[in-house]
Amino acid sequence: MVLSGVVMDASNNAPLEKAVVEIKELGLKFITDIEGHYHFYNLCKGSYTIVVNHMSCDSIKYKLTVQQNIIQNFKLPHAINELENVSVNSKRDLNLNTIKEVLSSKVVDATRGQSLGEVLSRANGVTVLQTGSTIFKPVIHGLHSQRVLLINNGVRLESQQWGSDHAPEIDPFIAEKFTIIKGAGALRYGNDAIAGAVLIEPKALPKGAQTNAEFNTGYFSNNRQYVVNGMIESSPVKFPELSYRLQATYKKGGNARTPNYWLHNTGLQEFNYSGAVGLRKEKYNTELFVSSFNTDLGIFIGSHVGNLSDLQNAINASKPTQNIDAFSYTIGRPKQNVQHYTIKSKSQFYLPNNNKLNLLVSYQKNLRKEFDRAMLSNRPELDLDISTTMADVNFETAPTKKISSNIGIVGMLQENVWAGSRFFVPNFRTQNIAVYSIHNYNVNNWMFDAGARFDYRHLRTYRNKSDSVTAANRTWGNASGTLGATYKITPNFKWLINGAYAWRAPQVNELYVNGLHHGTSSFEIGNANLRSEKALNFSTQLKYQTDSSWQFDISVYNNFITDFINLIPSVPATLTLRGAYPTFRYVQSNAVLRGIDFSIHKTLNRSFMAGAKTALLWAKNSDTKEWIIQMPSNRIEGDITYSFANKILPNAAIELRYMHIMQQTRIPTSIADYIPPPNAYSLLNLDFSSDVAVGKKQISVGLTVVNLLNQTYRDYMNRFRYFNDEPGRSINLRIKLKL
């Protein structure tokens, strides 16, 4: 017999993750997954007592008789005092009816030690835009950079995000939960989430007089990279209202290796730390969070071409000639050095009738230095210093009511100063003020939401040509909005429909850039007359999850973008004393991006589970009817998992994952690329994971073989596809120790 079901929050029917479902008589326990799902196989007929526990809910006890396979769902009432604490960390009500994917804790564990972009690319419909083997930028439904908002612990990441070679400055170790919102729906965080948003959330601070520590380490054989991470959190016995957490990560990797050669100067080094302290009182709670992210990234020496003829030489060589085929941890020029600091204060005041007032103040500083080959001095060529201050006041009505509302005002001040030996973007000051209002309405099996937001943005740039400073102003103002509905056909079968309007003011680089872009051997020229980019996004999703057998999820989206800003090659090439450079200009056109994400999973029996997924995208310039350049190609994935358990390995699983990335054939004919998109390729990855019982301590281990067959391939979404193959096989080991 099989007993299975879903554990939900009684107040809003949201699935509860990490609820413990226990069969008292048998001493069997199951911890629910992200969808609140649990199951027990091979039960004998009989009567059982089921106890369901969740850290933020009252536990319930339930008697039931098993005669046949049973589906039993549980609704847990919230403990009165705990309700607030849960919603501090979950803003799920705010973008209820958007297509979103939460990475399972299994995926989060399996990707420990990797960069944020790599972690997020495990979600369907999310790919990465790569610069070599160290720089990964998340791409949602074909769009990236400013069109994807990254919300790090409630604070929108503000850095020099405009460059395709600028990776997000976030340490994934900070977070426990990664939610990818696909499509424009993240009104709460900005008007400009044209592609979507990613919520990166740490787990809640501990409470109730407990102290926990966790230690993680990992080794990646391909580039001989090692990672160590430690975390300690506590809520003191003498002062249980107070809690704190300290966390740090260090990472060092050397040159990456393709199946046939090493890539010189592709090492990386990273040191990150963060601290949080929280106070929970009857009337309010407050939290202070500080984090620092520091990285040095080597740029493959063979990619750093001087001019167009160097680029042609590099492309024509089947194997990079400007290379030293040996391993080293040394990072020399060309390289990037990036530091990012965040300080955040978040408070929540409990008002009468379960209403809440949230106050969030944050400050971020981002220092980016990019070094070319050493030339006349040791100064970095690009040296940018951007600081951002944000304040957000938000009023939230009780989520338990039929209609719940969220109203807020956000202010932002941002300043950028450049100091390198080469001009790229001007100094600027941006001010942004926004008001938003988001409402949810629940009736029977329907859940509706509607939201509106208005933004006003002012940009003042300062330029200095031959000691004469000129300032220029630009302002933009516009509304954005969302409308969505979810219908529960059955408790396990949901249909969602969503429409959103988002807009984005052109960024300072799109307007005023004028210079050589590091490493890309291209000259970029901005367009001061750009209008803002507007997107009308429609999406729908069918999601089915039976309790122990089938799961499927199909999403279809249409993103109509007016005045889509794109960087395209233009003639003539820029002539310099260094030779001729290919030149790119920012232009605008209308665009339509359509796609389908589909995934299906089947639990075959107690030991085997199989799944498949695919992400398809059609991106067209609707003015010229041509395909848009640099879009991810279609891909399919299949996986099969074998689970087993014994005394030493209580929950072992072996997963084999097959990925097939098709060749991108949807490319514009009027825009010439240096070489056609690379061929299709297939990869096999193998992953083993389990907890290991060692006394009372809990140790989790994982062993992953990436690119099992040591395949030689290049990827269209890697800007270094002109120069080198992708890395070959890597055997990655990870260990997690909980104290």
Add this chain to the structure above:
Amino acid sequence: MKQIKLGIICAVFMMLMAGCSKNVSKPNDENEHEAINKIELVFAETGGATTSFVIEDPDGDGGNPPSRIDTIKLNSNKQYNVTVKIYNIANGVVKDVSATVLMQATSHEFYFIPSGVSVTVQKTDKDKNGYPIGFLSSWQTAGAGSGSILFKLMHKTALKGPNDGPNVGHSDIQLNLPITIK
């Protein structure tokens, strides 16, 4: 607790003020480049006169194309000792940066590749590993004609060898200089 909160807000605002003080409104001069934007080739004819030819791009990469590219004019069947001088011009100030590049001689090399004219070029200076540099060279002209010289400065950190071709490394300078021999 109120005080703590107030303290936090104050701290944030102090940082905000610190952020303001870095002078967004006083930007650096965009015309200041630490790049080579003037080159001078000095030709000393054995038993003859010394002439120099100049290439200039005062606004650096981008902006306007190079404003001056002199045609190299040489006499037939003569020997020349040639010196390359490189400069950085910023806001009218001319700085000789040849010495800086010479200090990094083990990772730089000049190339002079004639086409359409008969000239033989021999680099006469060497870095500390005994590999050619090219600040100094000896040119031997043959018959009259006109054509071009592909003039390159290659940057080859960790890559430089004794007999590298002109495509080893990355281009710091690449110019096609017109040449006439009469």
